[in-house]
Amino acid sequence: MAERIFVVHHGNVEMSERIRSLRAEKQLTQKALAKAVGVSYQTIQRWENGNNDPKGKHLIKLAECLGTTPTLLALGDEPPPHAIDQEVLAGVIDAVEGWLITNRRTMASDKKAQLIVVLYDYAIAKGVLDEETTDRYMRLVA
The missing domain is CATH 1.10.260.40 (lambda repressor-like DNA-binding domains)
Structure with missing residues (x-):
């Protein structure tokens, strides 16, 4: 499910x-x-x-x-502001770019930025961003 x-x-x-x-x-x-x-x-x-x-x-x-x-x-509300974890952000960007290259897809910059924000928030909340989650999100929007 x-x-x-x-x-x-x-x-x-x-x-x-x-x-x-x-x-x-x-x-x-x-x-x-x-x-x-x-x-x-x-x-x-x-x-x-x-x-x-x-x-x-x-x-x-x-x-x-x-x-x-x-x-x-x-x-209904925004998550509390927090300092950007540059290591996590770099990992999310690498994951998105890697997925696009591997799957021979392109994405408009604004959509890519929105997706990076969503995946970054997910990674911060869960403490990890695995390939399965990245793949699932990417397939929804790419």
Whole structure:
């Protein structure tokens, strides 16, 4: 069974409510947001009703369209700021670049930067970033 990438609930506000609220703030219809994210408007409805949760590249694109971050959208708050661990960051960058070379793929710089942030946060939280996790994230967005 696939491992969930992001926690869905935090505090009293669910991700579905954050999606609905941020969409309303941006004065976007479900259809307009769906087009921008690259999904059907029914998918947006399911996300806003709490029937499904956006994952991977859709979570990243949704957050971008709503002017927030995947972490804020999924968790409701940003992780506490911390000093950048340059060794971990270098390892994440090497893992991403290595995966792209090995799999003969390319990725736009902005998407690569977003993915590096997500994988860095994962590595800091878990204390490790293994090849399986890197591969799973990369296949979701590459």
